[in-house]
Amino acid sequence: MTQGFAVDRAFATVAFKRRLAYKIQWMVALVLGGGAMLVSMAMWRNLLADGALSGYDWESMRAYIIIGFITATVVFGAADWHIADRILDGHIAIDLTKPVDFQxxxxxxxxxxxxxxxxxxxxxxxxxxxxxxxxxxxxxxxxVLTAVSFVLIFPLAFGITYLTVLVCFWTKRYIGVMWLREALLGFFSGMMIPLAFMPSWLQAVAWALPFPHFTTTPAAIYLGRVDTAGALGLLAAEAAWALGLWFGGRLVFRQAVKKVTVHGG
Amino acid sequence: MPILEARSLTKTFRRPDKASGFKGAVKHLAQRRYKNYTAVDGIDLSVDAGESVAYVGPNGAGKSTTVKLLTGILKPSEGTVRVMGRDPHTERIANAHDIGVLFGQRTQLWWDLPVEESLKLLKHMYGVSEADYKRRIAKFDELLDLGEFMPALARTLSLGQRMRADLACALIHDPKMVYLDEPTIGLDISVKDRLRAFLRELVDDGTTLLLTSHDLADIEEVCERIVVIDKGAIAYDGPITELKAHYITTKAVHLILDGPADLPELSEKFPDYAWAAGDAPSEVKVTYESARFTTAEVLADVTGHLRPRDLSLSEPSIEDVIRRLYAGELTK
Known part of the structure; x- marks a missing residue:
């Protein structure tokens, strides 16, 4: 077990160092993410100048936008294309010769x-x-529960990303799949506009998906829009999604690996 | 008991059957058609521990696909593989602990990190102890001069350095069975020599090796046994010395004369030898069966009659034999 965690840590460290190798990328993420946050702040300040809308006033919206910035930076800043590239360019052949669980x-x-x-x-x-x-x-x-919700975003984001990356085995392309995932995530998480602003049927669709846990769940807990039992329920749902997607990833990989067709050297 | 055993190993891929041009693209979009293509066709292969086997064949013969089947990357369409008693596809992780793999055309280094970081990650993956890691790195440094580029980013390495680093990655856990798929591709002669010397040492230490290469010097210098594959099937399997003894049955003398040679006259006078023109009008090549005539007899005949200015001896290389095997001119 210790050996397994040592390998996990080694993989995580290597991935961290790879990102560290491109310092400008950090600056760009900060400028773009920070810029988007400033634009959001300006827009919502005007929209909420006359009072609250759908239960959000300017004060709560400020916290909501910052929570959206945190989740967007963490989720969109992760290196999902590294996995997709390895599948598409055939480097997965090398991964499969290593004594580690691919997922x-x-x-x-x-x-x-x-x-x-x-x-x-x-x-x-x-x-x-x-x-x-x-x-x-x-x-x-x-x-504290908001922090737990942020921590759960890590396995949840991986679950969604991994499943969409595995689609490359069938589509042989990634960019479209990635755009679709990011569009769905941006929209149904509430990063773009809070779910409370959407019609109730669309909110129902959103809550049938894992995406609201990326912004709506931590924001709802942070702002006290749900009581402790409600917060624990949201966290349980978030954890269940993370777990379900993990095992879903296993099932899909089992089929996907049969489709490996690396020709030539 | 063999360390590796494949029985009736077959791999069939499905390929899109698409006509060329815009019309073909549109038609394929509306009505997708596929053709089955057999890359490996019922191969039987058995390798004992400590053997060094060259697995050769023309481009597209199925060499790399076989390696991917043997290493567990691909699932066979038919047939079975056992490596150290395990199915390498279904028992992939356990199998991976005992094998080392190098694909000459694909690096296993993390592109934007120093070589040392990649090796350390592999150390963790294989559970190599710190003492063993240090000892092996010291050995690789001695044989492959690894130290000079350990701190360099993988993307800044020359091809020769990259291949040496990849070889270290493939062997850092001291695997029992090693697959090297074109380990010398694109390398200059001095790096090739160093790699071959390293591989010879590996074989001498008892590691089982399966090597694919288009460079027949790799094969002659490193391997004892050769398996020739063509169109997915084995065309020859046996010791390299036997291949040579079996198929290299002629030798040749190249003569440089003072003037043009009269080939019809020479053929009439020495009908047991095959006479052919050389590169220049004054050059001639005499080929003879080495089982019937000694080189001394041939030289006595031709030098007594022609008094050449210079001469040299040659015998067909293993490359000629394999070329003829590829062309279907020879069968075992």
Whole structure:
């Protein structure tokens, strides 16, 4: 077991260092993510100037936008295309000659690359805190549960990403799959606009998917829109999705690996 | 008991059957058609521990597909493979602990990290102890000069350095069975020589080796046994010395004369030899069966009659034999 974790840590460290090798990428993520956050703040300040909309006033929206920035930076900043590239260019042949579980190794790499976005998140959040002075969590417990929700985003994001990357075995292309996933994630997570602004049938669709846990769940817990039991229910749903997607990934990989057709050397 | 055993090993791929041009593309979009293509066709192969086997064949013969079947990357369409008693596809992780694989055309180094980082990650993957890791790195450094580029990013390495680093990656866990798929492709002669010397040492230490290469010097210098594959099936399987003894039955003398040679006259005078023109009008090649005539007899005959200015001896190389095997001119 210890050996297994040592390998996970080694994979995560390598992925982290690979991201570290491209310092400008960090700056770009900060500028783009920070820029998007500033635009959002300006837009919502105007929209909410006359009072609350769908239960959000300017104060709660400031916290909501910062939470959206955190999840977007972590999720969109991870190196999913590294896995897709290996499948598409045939390097998976080399991965399959190594004595490691393919999915677990990719999860460790993916989480390592997600961790590499943490400095961007810290700089962005500190900057936003100083500029916009958002409200704190509804309670200390809400703060702790929000942190748990953020932690669960890591395996959940991997589960979704891994399944979409495995689609490459059939599609032989990744870019379209990635765009579709990112569009669905951006829309149904509430990163673009809170789910509360959507018609109830669309909210029902969103909650039937894992995406709301990327922004709506941590924001709802942080802002106290759900009580402790509700928060624990949301966290349980988030964990269940992460677990379900993990085993779903296993099932799909079992079929996908039969489709490996690496021709030539 | 063999370390590797394949029985009736077959791999069939499905390929799109698409006509060329715009019309073909549109037609394929509307009505997809596929053709089955057999890359490996019922191969039987058995390798004992400590053997060094060259697995050769023309491009597209099925060499790399066989290696991928033997290493567990691909699932056979038919037939079975056992490596150290395991099915390498269904018992992939256990099998991977005991094998080392190098694909000359694909690196296993992490492209944007120093070579050392890749080797350390592999150390963790294989559970190599710190002491063994240090000892093996020291050995690789001694034989492959690894130290000079250990801190360099993989993407900055020359091809020769990259291949040496990849070889170290394939062997860092001291595998019992090693597959090398074109390990010298694109390398200059001095790097090839170093790699071959390293591989000879590996074989001498008792590692079982299966090597594919288009460079027949790799094969002659490293391997004792040769398996020739063509169109997915084995065309020859036996010791390299036997292949030579069986098929290299002629020798030749190349003569440089003072003037043009009269080939019809020479053929009439020495009908047991085959006479052919050389590269220049004053050059001539005499081929004879080595089982019937000694070189001394042939030289006595031709030098007594022609008094050449210079001469040299040659025998067909293993390359000629394999070329003829590929062409279907020879069968075992």
């Amino acid at each position: 677990r190794a990719r999860a460790a790499e993916y989480i390592g690359s997600m961790i590499s976005t943490v400095p961007t998140v810290i700089v962005g959040v500190v900057g936003a805190w100083l500029l916009f002075d958002p409200p704190g969590p509804a309670s200390a417990l809400a703060g």
